[in-house]
Amino acid sequence: MTDLINNPDASRLIFGLRDTGYNFKTAAADIIDNSIAANATEVHVRIDLRQDGRKFVYFGDDGHGMDTAGVHAALRYGSPERANLASLGKFGLGLKTASSSVCKRFTVISRKNPGAPLAKLAWDLDHVEDTGTWEMLREPVEAHEQEAWDELCGETGTLVVWSKCDRLLSKHFDEPGGARELAAIRRLRVGLKEHLGMVYHRFLDAGDGRQRLVQMSVDGEAVEPWNPMFPEKSEQVLSDAQQVIDMEGVDGDGGGQARVRAWILPHASSLSDAEKRQARITNKGQGFYIYREGRLINPGGWLGVFGAHGTFEPHMSLLRIEFDFGHDLDEAFYVDVKKSRILFDPAIEEHLTTLLRNARREAENRYRRKERERAAGTGIDHTPANTSINGTPNLKKPVVQEADPTAQTATVSNAQGPRIKIAGPVHNNVSPAAVHVAAVDSITTGELWVPSFRSTTTSGHVPAVELNRHHDFYQKVYLRAASRGYAVEGMDLLFWAFAVAEIEYSNAEMQPIFTDIREVVSSNLRKLLRDVPVAQPADVEDDVEAGEE
Ligand SMILES: Nc1ncnc2c1ncn2[C@@H]1O[C@H](COP(=O)(O)OP(=O)(O)OP(=O)(O)O)[C@@H](O)[C@H]1O
Numbered sequence: 001m002t003d004l005i006n007n008p009d010a011s012r013l014i015f016g017l018r019d020t021g022y023n024f025k026t027a028a029a030d031i032i033d034n035s036i037a038a039n040a041t042e043v044h045v046r047i048d049l050r051q052d053g054r055k056f057v058y059f060g061d062d063g064h065g066m067d068t069a070g071v072h073a074a075l076r077y078g079s080p081e082r083a084n085l086a087s088l089g090k091f092g093l094g095l096k097t098a099s100s101s102v103c104k105r106f107t108v109i110s111r112k113n114p115g116a117p118l119a120k121l122a123w124d125l126d127h128v129e130d131t132g133t134w135e136m137l138r139e140p141v142e143a144h145e146q147e148a149w150d151e152l153c154g155e156t157g158t159l160v161v162w163s164k165c166d167r168l169l170s171k172h173f174d175e176p177g178g179a180r181e182l183a184a185i186r187r188l189r190v191g192l193k194e195h196l197g198m199v200y201h202r203f204l205d206a207g208d209g210r211q212r213l214v215q216m217s218v219d220g221e222a223v224e225p226w227n228p229m230f231p232e233k234s235e236q237v238l239s240d241a242q243q244v245i246d247m248e249g250v251d252g253d254g255g256g257q258a259r260v261r262a263w264i265l266p267h268a269s270s271l272s273d274a275e276k277r278q279a280r281i282t283n284k285g286q287g288f289y290i291y292r293e294g295r296l297i298n299p300g301g302w303l304g305v306f307g308a309h310g311t312f313e314p315h316m317s318l319l320r321i322e323f324d325f326g327h328d329l330d331e332a333f334y335v336d337v338k339k340s341r342i343l344f345d346p347a348i349e350e351h352l353t354t355l356l357r358n359a360r361r362e363a364e365n366r367y368r369r370k371e372r373e374r375a376a377g378t379g380i381d382h383t384p385a386n387t388s389i390n391g392t393p394n395l396k397k398p399v400v401q402e403a404d405p406t407a408q409t410a411t412v413s414n415a416q417g418p419r420i421k422i423a424g425p426v427h428n429n430v431s432p433a434a435v436h437v438a439a440v441d442s443i444t445t446g447e448l449w450v451p452s453f454r455s456t457t458t459s460g461h462v463p464a465v466e467l468n469r470h471h472d473f474y475q476k477v478y479l480r481a482a483s484r485g486y487a488v489e490g491m492d493l494l495f496w497a498f499a500v501a502e503i504e505y506s507n508a509e510m511q512p513i514f515t516d517i518r519e520v521v522s523s524n525l526r527k528l529l530r531d532v533p534v535a536q537p538a539d540v541e542d543d544v545e546a547g548e549e
């Protein structure tokens with residue numbers, strides 16, 4: 001029967017497990033989950049770049065620590081199941097898979113009893129490859145490790161050391177340990193601090209009683225909590241009864257309760273600069289913030305709720321959903337090994353869609369109202385383009401013979417013939433500063449621009465262009481361009497020239513084709529700009545600075 005035992009190939013498997021989809025930040029958080037599960041009150045991270053380009057990451061905690069047997073079990077792929085199921089650990093893999101995704105050698109040094117010697121064991125992937133066996137390394141504690149222990153750990157606690165960090169930075173540097181690599185490490189540090197501040201904000205915030213307090217630092221700088229719900233200024237819109245979701249167990253398991261709260265953030269235009277920095281309102285920041293046992297595992301995104309339309313629409317950027325569950329619902333939410341992904345099954349997806357419908361509508365309304373106010377308030381100035389067009393005598397453009405505001409049609413003499421009837425917006429009594437080019441609220445077809453016929457009185461209409469103030473191009477590109485000299489005028493003239501050329505070549509046969517073209521252009525632009533955030537006042541200011549450089 002021995003031929004039925006088929007042990008994994010140590011080298012192939014240990015290397016294969018490097019690519020389980022971690023990045024530096026998620027891997028680091030998996031190590032810190034273990035510290036929190038070990039009841040640590042302090043967790044400190046240090047990232048070292050040596051002069052020769054070698055990189056080390058140290059994670060120290062003051063948790064309950066382990067003896068030698070404990071370290072041995074901890075380093076086993078598939079560690080024993082934890083006694084406390086509510087702890088952040090679950091699969092017995094995190095320490096190993098997270099570490100090896102970043103480095104080829106990871107060491108655990110730990111002490112369970114004050115005064116006892118440090119227990120130390122390590123995996124080295126090169127050693128496993130050389131020997132072809134699941135053999136760890138037992139070596140004395142090195143000076144740099146002892147130093148890190150003294151600095152980062154408590155009386156008891158655990159130090160995890162990542163060395164041979166071949167995947168810490170995504171790039172290789174010509175000059176190892178040089179200024180550019182140092183700068184990359186600095187960015188990594190900032191990114192990690194931010195990530196930890198978000199993921200563990202309930203643990204880091206002394207004012208948040210939901211989790212016990214844990215202090216963290218990265219290279220000596222304290223990690224500050226960041227609560228994405230921004231409760232100081234946001235409004236939670238679900239009633240107490242709506243906040244509880246009773247989940248059935250899977251395969252006869254007990255099931256449990258999830259909790260959901262819907263927060264509508266204030267629009268950036270009503271926040272101070274400091275508040276804006278705190279709220280961090282971005283397109284990608286909308287959606288579900290999923291917490292498992294109080295630890296954030298999914299920052300934003302709609303996870304299929306609200307269908308494809310729910311994917312990062314700018315007008316939903318003020319809605320953040322705080323969603324909580326415990327380990328008892330891991331099965332129900334299909335938690336993955338990295339505990340960074342969950343799935344909603346169709347029944348819960350439907351429940352959430354209904355539950356959150358009003359919150360969504362309210363968030364959208366608030367956003368749109370503010371955007372309208374702002375677009376009106378920022379008053380993008382289309383006067384220069386109108387002045388230029390007025391002052392340029394030899395422009396090639398069709399002559400409008402009559403325009404009928406009731407029927408919304410005009411008769412023109414153009415390249416197609418003398419009396420060509422064209423449908424399009426007709427506006428009387430407009431300001432001279434908006435007779436050729438105007439931004440309007442009245443376009444409901446989604447088109448970015450439409451050719452139109454405008455007059456400062458009730459006759460003598462000119463061929464003109466109307467721009468859709470609600471199109472993403474207007475909201476994202478025009479609003480940003482507003483601070484940049486001639487950019488608005490240039491775009492105005494371009495759209496005017498398109499519109500006038502269209503009127504020049506339009507007739508009953510051509511008009512639907514031109515309309516189709518405008519629709520395709522407008523819809524492609526909307527898709528292309530989907531991930532570009534709507535210009536906030538701060539962007540406009542940044543742009544001014546960038547423009548002056
Ligand atoms: N900082 C630590 N302090 C004390 N014990 C630890 C520490 N880190 C790891 N351990 C021990 O090592 C074991 C293995 O950790 P590992 O992260 O691989 O698995 P896990 O946390 O149990 O599950 P998961 O795969 O979900 O992370 C843990 O169950 C714990 O007993």
Ligand SMILES: [Mg+2]
Binds near residue numbers: 030089090095
């Ligand atoms: Mg773990």
